[in-house]
Amino acid sequence: MAPKTLYEKLWDTHVVRTDPDGTALLYIDRHLLHEVTSPQAFEGLRLAGRRPWRPGANLATADHNVPTRERAAGIPDPVSRLQVETLERNCREFAIPEFGMHDRRQGIVHVIGPEQGLTLPGMTLVCGDSHTSTHGALGALAFGIGTSEVEHVLATQCLIQKRARTLRVQVDGTLAPGVTAKDLILAIIGEMGTAGGTGHAIEFAGEAVRRLSVEGRMTLCNMAIEAGARAGFVAVDETTLDYVRGRAYAPKGELWERAAASWRRLHSDPGARFDREVRLRGDAVEPQVTWGTSPEMVVSVRAAVPDPEAEADPVKAAGMRRALEYMDLTPGTPIQQIAIDKVFIGSCTNSRIEDLREAAAVLRGGRVAASVKQALVVPGSGPVKAQAEAEGLDRVFEQAGFEWREPGCSMCLAMNADRLEPGERCASTSNRNFEGRQGAGGRTHLVSPAMAAAAALAGRFVDVRTLGD
Amino acid sequence: MSVEPFDISTAIVCPLDRANVDTDAIIPKQFLKRIERTGFGPNLFDEWRYLDRGEPGQDCATRPRNPDFVLNDPRYQGASILLTRENFGCGSSREHAPWALLDYGFKVIVAPSFADIFFNNCFKNGILPIVLDETVIDELFSKATRERPLEMRVDLECQRLVLDDGTEIPFEVDPFRKQCLLEGLDDIGLTLRHEAEIRAYERRRREEAPWLFQDLAE
Ligand code: SF4
Numbered sequence: 278m279a280p281k282t283l284y285e286k287l288w289d290t291h292v293v294r295t296d297p298d299g300t301a302l303l304y305i306d307r308h309l310l311h312e313v314t315s316p317q318a319f320e321g322l323r324l325a326g327r328r329p330w331r332p333g334a335n336l337a338t339a340d341h342n343v344p345t346r347e348r349a350a351g352i353p354d355p356v357s358r359l360q361v362e363t364l365e366r367n368c369r370e371f372a373i374p375e376f377g378m379h380d381r382r383q384g385i386v387h388v389i390g391p392e393q394g395l396t397l398p399g400m401t402l403v404c405g406d407s408h409t410s411t412h413g414a415l416g417a418l419a420f421g422i423g424t425s426e427v428e429h430v431l432a433t434q435c436l437i438q439k440r441a442r443t444l445r446v447q448v449d450g451t452l453a454p455g456v457t458a459k460d461l462i463l464a465i466i467g468e469m470g471t472a473g474g475t476g477h478a479i480e481f482a483g484e485a486v487r488r489l490s491v492e493g494r495m496t497l498c499n500m501a502i503e504a505g506a507r508a509g510f511v512a513v514d515e516t517t518l519d520y521v522r523g524r525a526y527a528p529k530g531e532l533w534e535r536a537a538a539s540w541r542r543l544h545s546d547p548g549a550r551f552d553r554e555v556r557l558r559g560d561a562v563e564p565q566v567t568w569g570t571s572p573e574m575v576v577s578v579r580a581a582v583p584d585p586e587a588e589a590d591p592v593k594a595a596g597m598r599r600a601l602e603y604m605d606l607t608p609g610t611p612i613q614q615i616a617i618d619k620v621f622i623g624s625c626t627n628s629r630i631e632d633l634r635e636a637a638a639v640l641r642g643g644r645v646a647a648s649v650k651q652a653l654v655v656p657g658s659g660p661v662k663a664q665a666e667a668e669g670l671d672r673v674f675e676q677a678g679f680e681w682r683e684p685g686c687s688m689c690l691a692m693n694a695d696r697l698e699p700g701e702r703c704a705s706t707s708n709r710n711f712e713g714r715q716g717a718g719g720r721t722h723l724v725s726p727a728m729a730a731a732a733a734l735a736g737r738f739v740d741v742r743t744l745g746d
Numbered sequence: 747m748s749v750e751p752f753d754i755s756t757a758i759v760c761p762l763d764r765a766n767v768d769t770d771a772i773i774p775k776q777f778l779k780r781i782e783r784t785g786f787g788p789n790l791f792d793e794w795r796y797l798d799r800g801e802p803g804q805d806c807a808t809r810p811r812n813p814d815f816v817l818n819d820p821r822y823q824g825a826s827i828l829l830t831r832e833n834f835g836c837g838s839s840r841e842h843a844p845w846a847l848l849d850y851g852f853k854v855i856v857a858p859s860f861a862d863i864f865f866n867n868c869f870k871n872g873i874l875p876i877v878l879d880e881t882v883i884d885e886l887f888s889k890a891t892r893e894r895p896l897e898m899r900v901d902l903e904c905q906r907l908v909l910d911d912g913t914e915i916p917f918e919v920d921p922f923r924k925q926c927l928l929e930g931l932d933d934i935g936l937t938l939r940h941e942a943e944i945r946a947y948e949r950r951r952r953e954e955a956p957w958l959f960q961d962l963a964e
Binding site: 290293294296298300302304306313314316317320325327330332333334335336341342356357359360363372373374395397399400405406407421422423424425426428429432433434435437439471472475476505506507526528532535536539571592593595596599690691692699709711712713714717 | 763764765766768770771774775776778779780781782783793799800802803831832833836837838839840841844859861862863866867870871920921922933934936937938940943944947948951954955956957958960961962963964
């Protein structure tokens, strides 16, 4: 048999049928739903008189709109409340399992999937959310879809798809101490550009990737979409199996043995051909900070804000000028001289227990700078929050001057009350620095949790590796 | 969901000269709380289009407009073709973005490249995204920004754009998607025609990988 890439293995095992032009019907094993992208899909089912194909293959949760404090009091904003209640009503009507806002397992959809064992290696998994690529960290084919497709999956358990091109991003060597998966993915996006992966499914490989924990791999795959790719994934290894074993919805006993045996084959075969390959050196990656309004506008913390005059491509240069104006930055300013107003640690990129541990390790014994108006930690899920509290991390954060909140998307997209005011500058562990993303007029700099914590202490960006020097 | 068949005769081209326009810019998040598919048009490009801060429920007709933003230029009123730059529609998967474009009146978007999910979402809503060469796009921008706006006819059947000066520009479109657009097909209905095949697949997979069929409702 010809050697296959991991993508081809995942694809081939899920094709129900293929038309002569290559359009395939792809079977979807797991479908996750949230309140923002699902109401119109359920409404579509209702209008057409259709029922879900396999209700028990779906799981819904409310995450985008939920308040991150005083949750017992409910949602004060009536429009948000209606959306969350609509999800509950739809789940009841269509028999879709749901972790409601008050369930202790509730959290950001991309955090709870892997955490509960709802995401398994070898699956196809979709959700009406672009960061669904996160779940690829477990060796699954996972990607974001639109609301029409949410309806399509509900009604048929399938999607109409065409095979993507394959791209291997190979990271040789190991990441230096103080450099995290977040820095690596920002560096990759800086290298490839936000459209660099368009039309491709990315397999992250190489020594630096193998050495990452599954949580780090999730951070990496989470932002595959920011490189333009629809899906990102990592081959299954013992690290993956150790992560999945014992999770609430993971197979047990004899079924586990069978599953694990089949999952061990989920890697690209030696000699498999990719449509494209990108290679970079992991040990050359430094802590990253974005300076603009697109994740590709990123540099090392030791660098300076770049100059559009030095950019040859006129469309790019115009984009840089607009970004600098929006961000209120001058070319040539050292990144470490940029002062911040707020800090946000959270989002499906960086709100898992390891992220919180990394940030807390930097903060321990320190105080958030007086110039910082607000510093927030929003754990990714109920279990992450409980685990952090059991380890005393909540105390570390609070003693340093951070607010410790309830799980949800929060200031990642500011659909709830947590947001930046116009002109405010934020060190954020989320994944998008678009104009207005964290609040109209807000200025976002994407960084790792450790770098966000370091910035909180200093009131400006600093190289976390030199903190305490 | 079924969509209306694609139908566009001669239309004005609105030039939005920006690369990497993301879906947050197309429709900011505070407007995603609606549970309907319609009514997003007045808030299309909200942060660029108006000078005040947009909130759901405002009467947009009375809000101060940004005179420098192309949608507010008198030349482009009634435009239903959007001309833009590379990587249009990147970012969030929100289908509210094509809903907002459609609700405003855009039925065709012409760009050098699109983000994948957005591209797909367009077809699902009867919007035709057309990919053209960078040089052709540059040409169109120079024509569209003159005193008299550019008008063109979109001939989906023959896959060509016919400009008001008679120039013809061919474009590519996936045959299945073209058919869906022309006939306004309901793709769920199409998939359900293969019900027996889906069931057969499920039976086979249940044997091979039973752990994938655990019922979460139980
Ligand atoms: S945390 Fe942010 S990026 Fe992730 S799902 Fe929520 S809103 Fe989307």
